C-alpha cells in the first residue's frame with residue numbers, strides 16, 4: 001500500500017528528507033548541514049556535488065526500513081535562485097553553485113540599470129534588478145568563463161536551480177526540468193507569457209539551449225530508481241521553490257492569505273490569486289504555484305538575513321554555542337539597552353534593495369553586554385519582517401488579520417512574541433513546523449491522487465500556538481522609529 005510521500009527540502013544551510021503520512025504528520029526525518037563557502041566579502045558559494053551527496057544520504061536515512069513500494073511519490077523543494085551549471089555528458093558541475101545571497105553580480109546589475117533595463121525586468125519578470133536572482137549570476141558565470149559559454153552554446157552545459165539539479169541526479173541524468181515557481185525566480189522567465197523571455201536572454205547573453213523545461217508544480221517530473229522498488233521507479237511528482245512550498249504547506253490557498261518563513265532569511269508571501277499584482281514599493285511579483293492549468297501568483301517581501309544572524313553569533317563571534325540558547329539569553333534582559341543590530345551582511349532586500357548596504361550594531365555603551373546584542377539580533381529578524389508587512393499593508397490597504405509562521409527560527413518563543421508585539425496581530429505557529437517540506441509533499445501527493453484536493457489538505461492544518469500581542473501602539477511606534485534610524489545609518 002502507498003502509505004507515504006517523501007519530501008526533499010534542500011535549504012540554504014541543510015538538506016532534509018521527511019517522510020509524511022496521509023494525515024500530513026512526520027513519520028521520519030533526517031537532516032544534515034553542508035559546507036558554506038565565502039571566497040570573498042559578499043560572495044557565497046555551495047558545492048553542488050556535496051549538496052547532492054548529502055541530499056541522497058538523508059533521503060536514504062529517512063526512508064530506511066520503508067519499502068520503496070510504500071512511497072507514493074517524492075516532492076522537491078529548494079533554496080531558490082541558487083545557480084548551478086553542469087556538464088550534460090559527465091553530469092559534473094562546471095563551477096561552484098552561486099548562492100542566492102551572493103553579491104558578485106552587483107556591477108552587472110548596475111550596468112543593466114544604467115542601460116535602462118530595470119523596467120523591462122520588472123514588468124516581464126516581476127522582480128527587482130538585484131544580484132539576488134539567478135539571471136545575473138549566470139551572466140557573470142558565462143562572461144567570466146568563456147569555456148563554459150562555448151559549452152552552453154553547444155547545449156553541453158546545462159543551467160538549473162537546485163530543484164533541477166536534484167531532478168537531474170534523481171533521474172540519472174534523464175530529465176532536465178524545473179518547476180514554474182523556481183523559473184519565476186531566475187529573472188529569465190516571463191511571468192505573463194509563461195515562457196523564458198527571448199529579449200532578456202539576448203540582453204544577458206544566455207543561450208536557450210542551456211535552460212530546463214518548465215513544468216507545473218504538481219505533476220510528474222520523472223522517476224527515480226535510487227531507492228529500489230519496481231521497475232518504473234518512484235515518481236517525482238511535485239516541486240516548488242521553498243518559500244512557495246511553505247505558502248502551500250500553510251494552506252494559504254485563498255487570496256490575501258500570507259505566511260512568513262523564518263529560516264536563513266525571512267520570506268513573506270501573500271497569495272494574490274490568479275493574476276500578477278505589480279508593486280510600487282519593492283515587493284516582488286512571483287509565481288506561487290501551478291496546479292493543473294491554474295497559475296497562482298504571490299507578492300513577496302524578501303529579507304536576506306534572519307536565522308543567519310544567529311548562526312553568525314555562533315560561528316562568527318562565538319557568542320553562543322547553539323541557536324536554541326538565544327531565547328533564554330534574550331529574555332534575561334529587559335530590553336536591548338538601546339542597541340540595534342542591522343544584519344545587512346548581504347545587502348538589504350525589501351523594501352530597500354540596496355546590494356551595497358552592510359551590517360552594523362548601533363547604540364553601544366560600556367553597559368552593553370552579550371545579552372543585549374543577542375536580543376538585538378533576534379529583534380532585528382522581527383523588525384525586518386515588520387517592514388515588509390508594513391509595505392504589504394500600505395499597498396493593499398488591508399490590515400493582515402493574522403500571520404502564519406514557520407521555519408527553523410519559529411521555535412524561539414521570544415522572537416515570536418516580540419513579532420506579535422511589533423505587528424499588533426496574532427502570530428500563529430502550526431503543529432507541523434516543516435511546512436516547506438509539507439508543501440512539497442502536498443504538491444506531489446495531489447498529482448498522484450494521494451490526497452483528493454486542496455480542501456482535504458486545508459483540513460490537515462493544525463495550530464500549535466498563537467502569540468497574542470501584549471504591547472500597545474506607543475511601544476510599536478517607538479521601537480520601529482529606533483530601528484528605522486539604525487537602518488538609515490547604512491543607506
Ligand SMILES: Nc1ncnc2c1ncn2[C@@H]1O[C@H](COP(=O)(O)OP(=O)(O)O)[C@@H](O)[C@H]1O
Nearest residue numbers: 011012013263264307308310323324408409412
Ligand atoms: N531557537 C532558535 N532561535 C533563533 N534562530 C534559530 C533557532 N533555531 C534555529 N534557528 C535559525 O534557523 C535557521 C535554520 O532554519 P531552517 O528553516 O532550517 O533554514 P534554511 O532552510 O534556510 O536552511 C538557522 O539560521 C538558525 O540560526
Ligand SMILES: O=P(O)(O)OC[C@H](O)CO
Nearest residue numbers: 011012079080263264265
Ligand atoms: O533556505 P531558506 O529556507 O532560507 O530559503 C532561501 C530562499 O529560497 C531564497 O530565496
